[in-house]
Amino acid sequence: MKLNQFGRVTVSFDQQCQELTAIGFNVTLDQPLAAVASAAYAKLFPEALSNTAKAQALAAVAATAKLDLGAWLATKPTTISREIFYAVALQLLGFEPLTDYPLDDALGFMAKTQLPVVDDAIESAADFYAALYLLLCTRTKHLVNYLDDLANRGFYQDFQAGKAKPEYLFFNGKAQAVFDARHLRREVVWVESDLDTDEDGKRDMLEVTIFRPAATDHGVKMPVLFTANPYFHGTNDVDWITHKPDPTLAVKTHSHTRADVTAKVPAPTDLPHQPVNGESTTAEVYGDENGIYMFNDFMLPRGFVTVYSGGVGTRGSDGVRSTGGQSETDSAVAVIEWLTGQRKAFTNRTDGIEIKAWWSNGKVAMTGKSYLGTLSIAAATSGVAGLKTVISESAISSWYDYYRENGLVVAPGGFQGEDADVLAVDTFSRQKQTGDYLKIKPTWDRALAQITADQDRQTGDYSAWWDERNYRNHLQDIRCDVVIEHGLNDWNVKPANAIRFWNGLRDLPINKKLFLHQGQHTYLDNIRSLDFADQLNLWLSYELLGVDNNAPATLPNVTVQDNVTPETWHTYEDFGAPASDHEVKPLNLAADFKAPRASFADNATSIFTAAHSNSDEFEADIIKPDSRYNDARLWLGLPAFGTAVTLEGVPHLKLRLWIDQPTAILSVRLVDVGDALRFTPVASAVDPAGWQLGYDFKTASILEFKPEKQPSASKLVSFGHVNVQNQHNAYENVPVVPGQPFTVEFDLQPTHLNLPASRHLALIIHGADMAQTQRTEAVVNFHVDLAQSELLLPLRTK
Template structure:
């Protein structure tokens, strides 16, 4: 009798386990109104399967004679262990394993004359952090409960990934490609960095979406430019799409906002958390006190990438666009791209400026790729609303026909609106925006006029460079010899600017080199309380007059000789309220962004050959109506 009861109990347990297994296998993603919903069975973190591995790439960049392997971490619902296959949301980063401390002298000294060498900067090292198998917890709580697998990887030369950081080099595109290839069964994964036991992604459908912010947003674009099969959609948030545009502007050596003196080699030091193991020193000389038989991969990378490739290519003297920078400009690599693109950026991001997203969005649209762009009015970062991202991934990764490809192409968060409530437009720039040319009228050391009519014989006006005075102070000054300011009449109606403002300027310099900075401002300047980020500065731009002919070729200016150049300001979409005036401010050194030479350089502006072009919704009629 006891034997029978024991057998019956085993049968019951077996049937119950079988029922649980079948029930678990039947759990699938749920979609409502075209969006993946949180599935309770996927939403228990204690049950998530988390493991790491190394994916073999097609390159060797750290000098050990072996193909580099990328450290990859996986987080997936338990149901994927019982036959359920799901698409992947993938984020890669150079930051996961820690960054270098911001010590004195890490950034380049910007206090020197243009064209002169800066004093050497301090080089620092990263102390790697993190423990296996967790690389990062980003994206997981958002996407795993909605029926996705989340994958993270450390980019080359960071964390436990092999290789060297190149800050935009080819290996930073090929590394995520290898991970996507592994997710599709085309590359090999291993349980250990140096092991031979293989790991397969049997739980992956092969469809991958990538996202991330800043550098983490650059990598999805880098992967997409390889044309890798399986990367269906990307959502880059405030991505750096060209390291030239990040560290230079129209030939000018210009820092990203908030990081005065940063350059590409500084960022290299900042992220280089890998390469702690040893390799044979190819330059080893027996019996030499100055030579070691073995060196760290980190030292090999420093010598090869930072101290040779970057040192020889970055050119802080002329600021010219060259092969080094062209190789780190993803606009040049767009041809193979097939992934659907949803971009996100802030119009007041003065770190990774909004042009970075605009230029790629435009190129992808011209290629006929599915594209949408989401712009908000704040600073660095800021993803689209989760519903937008959800619809994008639901359609392109799960294959749900939710009509997202027919949604509006542009979504703009208006100045006083919640970021979750953007306004839909047919495209960006607003298709109803038309270029309006405004001309300068004398009086800029006080306040000159901007007008649609061109009044002849306005002559020339002079400003004197002084980097000790901030742009904010210059814009508020009633009179200043250090800037020229030209404004429209007070607006009687709101004016909607959408797109790229540009300036055509003819100038002469008293010295062979000079900074040129241009701000578009909204006046009167608001100083009450804590001004909103959309107050005061509309957009900005910088250029090197030495590059008046070409970005790839500069020449010393002949003092007193006039040169003409034209360049765009940063893209914007902003409504300037009635009661304000739109002002064009021209000055030389920008204390927040440029090199800072000694005061005294004079710039003479030919007013008759200088003009501002504004993209205004409604065109010239709208501007006249608002100002007459």
């Protein structure tokens, strides 16, 4: 087990003493060591409510092989050795001697687990307080740091007692859980937008659900974690609209210019405002649905209000869905504007009773994964005032990169047949309120039909419709700081969405951080080997509460999980950027690779159909060294480098080829080859319900990425697809003449891969991708000029 920790701040001893005093320790440097230690240890069992109970708790901890902690303290030691201090500390951190580590080798286990220790024996009260401060900041077996673990057991339950006005508390630069998450105000209000997506001549009203600590009723103004969540009120059946992979690929007859595919911003509609007939500080509707994002719940007791809104077309709101369109961005922005005092909201939809976010301190962060994180990016590109930071996890930065690729229709994560219209239906939760739905159905049917037409499954080309949904067009308007988290094996929202976003932020005068893990489409908050939630607490305390904790400099710019050594995370200044620690290695497909042939016939669809296969099985089969698809692909083996290397960045492929048809799907896969126990892309539970999100509050499972139980022969590293008619970009089309050579270039998905000396790479070239593209039935013969084709492989050299 390794517990990596990047969110711990180094502070002076004077500040340590001040913070220890603030959380209830009686810091007296002139007292004997034994007295100081006895008093401090007694406070570390907040669940023990009497002296007898505390004595029993001390007796349950071993200090030596012969003495428990209580008995050892009774000897009134004048010196505490590092061995004894950390034998006790590990038990306080949740580890078990005899099971997790030998009692007499605490220091060895601390080093193995990467937990910090003091350098010398503890010989004075000052030494003890310095060691105690470090221990309180140290990670436990249960994901959180030790002070958070104490808080979960009631350490702060009396902190607000006797205070005329509740207060925040900060320790090591982070907000502490001093607000009782069991006592929340759960409210629903309606924000007035500038939209009229249901075309009824009235401004769309947006339902917003609020969870705020009761302390806000007593004068505490809090920042807001806002999650724009189209799934918040449920989803709909989509089987009836899900598309079947097309058996044919259209021969394109029309090309486009950049001007053709540039989105036109419509003029704003001047709509009448809802009349204000009064004002209230009390909501009329109780928020009966629970929050769905564990990190938001983790921050609630730390004094962060949580707000959810589904946006236009979701249950309780007006309007229709647009799958990433400008209306969904505007929906999120409208909520932020209300939270920061720039827009009106009402206690119900009709009476005109205005309600302000009087409990908000005017600072907002957006959080969420997938579609939720996507809308965070969208709102950030608006430059809206008051949005201080976004934390986008597994998020889309361009919807074209989600549903299309280089002139092809592609399926996210192998979910064949999903498209923008399918997702629109899925999230149109107004349908769940039948009385409302029947009124809006004709308008919704028209809007849905327009999405189906505009998404264009016929050509797969980039268009003005997709351009509207490309948030990277507006990166220059971002004013807030950004955190990006993404899985390097996320084939749903593919890594290009994150890395192209990161590259676009590089020169902006904002703070930005990038986290990349070895998983698929998942959160990072509850992965045991990384202190992600603790880092975000440091970040948000800085961004939203103005704590001078140096978070932008303390947190690494780029944090990447290793793919070979378990529970190992690397930190870098940047990712994949041209610099002295990177190089691009050109590899000629004839000279540098080994290939038995240069031609193949793409009959993958018939093989797939005959095997009664599915997308997951195809993904596994196509990368095997010996596969049922051997004849329907080229396998180009790259000899081992002779030493370990690290790929980092965007592989780029240039192919010279000819085919015997006027169009084709061309797919490539870069594969890590060699028997090895690789990580599973789905993290496993190592402690179900082990992450406690607050005192007497919710829990979540703690997860970790674990090695496979059986060795695998190969693993997908990166891939790419292109319509051979889109040889220059995703909107210009070049006629392909059967038998005549042409050149096509395209990027593969970004990657970070440590490749041991014992393993090597292979490049697979094939046609239709049964998991990702249309399943074309026409057999296309491919002939690749290997000598005039090359792979540009990005490598990290330091």
